[in-house]
Amino acid sequence: MNNQTLWRGRIPTYDELMLPLLQLVSDGNVYQLGQIVSALADYVNLTTEQRDELLPSGKRTRFADRVSWAKTHLQKALLIESVGWGKFRITARGIWLLSQKPVQITHKVLMQFPEYAQFATRKSDMPILPMLSADDDYELPLMAHLTPQDLIEMAYQNLMSDLAEELLEMILSAPPHFFERLVLELLMAMGYGDPSTPAKAVGGVGDAGIDGYIYQDKLGLEVVYIQAKRWSPDKPVGRPDIQAFVGSLLGVGGKKGVFITTSRFSQSAMTYADELQHLKLVLIDGSRLTQLMIEHNVGVVIEKQYTIKMVNREKFGI
Incomplete structure (x- = not known):
């Protein structure tokens, strides 16, 4: 070196x-x-x-x-x-x-x-903030037209994207049962379930059935069944996987299900889920999963907050 x-x-x-x-x-x-x-x-x-x-x-x-x-x-x-x-x-x-x-x-x-x-x-509402170094002067003119607010927004989008990717990496590196517990924790944070009727993990590693369930009300009249697949991003969840979960739902009389994966869903899998007639099935892929985790503060903490202030023009009669 x-x-x-x-x-x-x-x-x-x-x-x-x-x-x-x-x-x-x-x-x-x-x-x-x-x-x-x-x-x-x-x-x-x-x-x-x-x-x-x-x-x-x-x-x-x-x-x-x-x-x-x-x-x-x-x-x-x-x-x-x-x-x-x-x-x-x-x-x-x-x-x-x-x-x-x-x-x-x-x-x-x-x-x-x-x-x-x-x-x-990568596609986003704002262009990615370029990495600047001593020999990257060619990039400076690209940023000259940006306002401080633009730069803050760009930096924020970059940080959120990197955070989402780091979350996914951590999930894939964690022990197998961690993902099932994480999914239940996320659904609780989103408002599903009740402290008196907590979510439960019931599945085993590699099974094609139900990994957990969560009640939507205190009496347990509405149950949402959960399938969690911790798969690598290059292995999509296909229609047969969704069909297997639907079969498990029908076997227990379930009417609502959530299929969550760290990967993605094939087009045929998404089409099949959309066309189901007698039950409601929500699909959450890796990208949506990390967005929800960030939104509901699951697996993340607030490191720093910045407050941007402006002149109160009404105070000055402007």
């Missing part, structure tokens, strides 16, 4: 940390973020004050936050991969990139990889 002169006397930006991070894990071993934060802090010769400098929220050090962002961007480019809860390692692509002996890993370097390009240009 080299190029320490880039950040001499200051905390490196997260894009400046990407190359040394990738070099640090180039041996192919499995690492945890905490290990990398400590090793990189030593490598860049941070002072004690710099190591301990906190974000405005006071909940995380500034350096650890930047290392985490560096890891996120490397992972979006498939230069490193998750191998368990909080664990990761370098990929063949990451090894290849290091063999090219880059001086620094920048936004332009990452954009050569289609997965990162898709991430960096």
Whole structure:
């Protein structure tokens, strides 16, 4: 590793940390973020004050936050991969990139990889906030026309998207039964069920039946049955899976069901669910799942809140 002169006397930006991070894990071993934060802090010769400098929220050090962002961007480019809860390692692509002996890993370097390009240009109400570094002056004019409110909105959308993807990654890395309990907790947070008639998990790993149920009223007259599939994003839930769940619902006399997956639903599965006549079935895919978790504060905490104020023109008679 080299190029320490880039950040001499200051905390490196997260894009400046990407190359040394990738070099640090180039041996192919499995690492945890905490290990990398400590090793990189030593490598860049941070002072004690710099190591301990906190974000405005006071909940995380500034350096650890930047290392985490560096890891996120490397992972979006498939230069490193998750191998368990909080664990990761370098990929063949990451090894290849290091063999090219880059001086620094920048936004332009990452954009050569289609997965990162898709991430960096993902569809949203606002364009993605570009990653800026010393040699990315070409991007500055693109931002010149944006208002501070635009920039805040862009940053917010980026943070929400990254949070959703991190949530999904954590769910996929968690123990099998965790997902079923999480789904029930989410439905309770959304207003389903009642403390006197709590939700219950009943399914087993790999079964095609009912994983849980939740009451909609205190008397238990209305029951919603739940199927939870913790599948990888590249394995869609198909029509046969929905049919199996419907069969289980009919077997217990159920009229309402929720099928939740970390993956996605095939078109035939969605069509089948829409055309059901005698029961109501709601499908929630991985994207919708994480949106609901964020909306109802399940698996997330508020790190920092910003209040934007404006002049009260009525006060001044304007």
